[in-house]
């Protein structure tokens with residue numbers, strides 16, 4: 001797995017210059033709690049053999065807004081909606097209520113304090 | 114058209130399903146069934162309890178330290194982890210027997226939860242008792258040692274005085 | 278523009294096997310827009326795996342994510358844990374894992390095919406496919422000791438060995454199944470009634486499949502050659518046992534049926550090769566280490582690419598486990614492929630996606 005650090009400001013540029021639909025496919029987004037901060041990850045994989053998994057990551061503060069990559073990767077809305085519901089991350093232009101019912105207490109995967 | 118004729122033909126064939134319960138269904142001889150326990154071989158190391166994913170095995174302990182094995186067939190997922198974890202060959206083994214249905218009288222869920230908590234409690238009590246006894250013993254030992262020392266000192270001073 | 282109607286399908290619907298909710302906007306019977314909701318079966322498995330269970334027990338927990346591809350989940354988790362522990366598993370264990378994964382693929386594909394037939398209104402073919410599927414369930418029971426929850430892969434290897442008589446039984450049953458598979462291929466390919474409901478229905482183009490990152494038979498039927506078995510070889514040696522990529526170009530329900538049927542043929546070949554070339558070695562690599570660091574694993578489940586991410590912190594309990602199921606990747610493509618189809622075709626299209634919602638919502 002190749003890990004590339006990015007930042008919220010440069011994320012969209014980095015992904016736009018990296019992502020080529022004919023070469024890579026977008027797999028999923030993930031978030032890991034790192035104490036007070038959170039690491040948000042975007043996973044890509046290529047179609048070639050042997051394939052390589054590429055992970056873009058950035059550290060964010062809790063509650064900080066993450067830019068949406070829907071306009072770069074068309075299917076990213078599913079992964080973004082999942083993170084909003086399960087990890088209580090604030091993603092630009094994404095509403096609650098896709099993986100969990102809208103009135104559910106959000107962030108069930110966060111570590112219990 | 115072929116499908117049509119074979120469909121008509123099928124009307125005159127025997128059913129392909131097994132006539133359970135009049136005939137037995139297929140079951141391999143190493144089917145993953147109930148877990149058996151052989152008390153005489155067990156060394157009470159509780160590794161099976163630690164390994165079991167759903168917590169279907171628990172040991173309770175009485176005040177003398179004697180442990181009892183409890184197993185719930187409705188919680189067990191028949192994975193065999195306990196058998197692999199057991200250091201003593203033959204103490205735990207997996208039979209090919211499917212679990213019988215649970216009956217209402219058995220109170221298999223709530224009853225088990227209660228038993229589970231009680232078993233953990235009983236072990237805690239035993240450990241606390243053991244600790245208390247150990248502490249008592251240590252205190253007694255200490256007291257005895259102190260008394261002995263005092264006695265020795267006393268004896269020493271006595272000797273001294275007598276010598277003086 | 279005609280009058281638009283909104284028709285909900287699910288969460289409980291006779292043609293749906295799983296609680297999935299679609300809201301179709303239709304115009305003159307044509308679907309113009311689809312919304313989906315998957316929020317009925319979230320069970321918090323990832324949270325349980327990172328709090329309640331120790332890392333060796335997690336392989337049994339993730340087996341319960343999905344009943345149909347239980348072995349794919351346990352194997353993918355075991356592989357990711359092995360990466361964190363930095364151990365290599367014995368070759369025989371790798372071969373046995375491939376054997377069970379392929380047997381599982383046969384039964385899962387046949388199940389999907391039978392449901393496509395049923396949802397297209399062809400009950401007799403549903404019965405026939407289910408009848409022929411039974412052999413694979415019995416083989417899995419003979420190999421793993423259980424029909425559904427195989428609990429076959431554990432961290433470090435596999436739990437049971439393949440007995441010679443079971444290997445013989447597998448080969449015999451496969452020989453017996455071959456003509457039945459031919460028969461099924463004949464029916465699914467040429468049956469005129471079925472073709473009315475399947476050909477040209479639920480079509481997705483290769484460009485759209487690529488753009489929406491579709492995986493599994495859904496993508497391969499559209500001509501997008503994506504298969505993890507083709508892309509990785511470090512964990513399981515797929516090429517060695519005769520793996521071959523199957524693709525089609527049409528991208529409709531019929532093409533998906535054909536891809537699945539021909540993949541069953543490939544699976545049978547892999548199983549035969551695995552049994553013929555089964556290496557002799559131990560079954561489990563023992564270690565006393567604790568998981569540390571980060572790792573990802575991809576594995577081809579019957580429905581497509583399965584992805585596991587795990588992070589360990591040198592204790593018994595993992596820091597984070599992320600599961601991405603194949604259907605999760607396909608949601609965007611699924612919603613897209615309904616557009617411009619008759620509403621009456623929707624059940625067959627849904628079945629042909631082979632959706633697994635328990636995996637998606639976890």
Ligand code: SF4
Pocket residue numbers: 148164165166167168169170188189190191192193194195196
């Ligand atoms: S078979 Fe598995 S679930 Fe059953 S008691 Fe043993 S370890 Fe526990």
Ligand code: SF4
Pocket residue numbers: 154155156157158159160161162198199200201204205
């Ligand atoms: S692991 Fe075996 S020896 Fe140890 S307590 Fe369990 S049954 Fe007894």
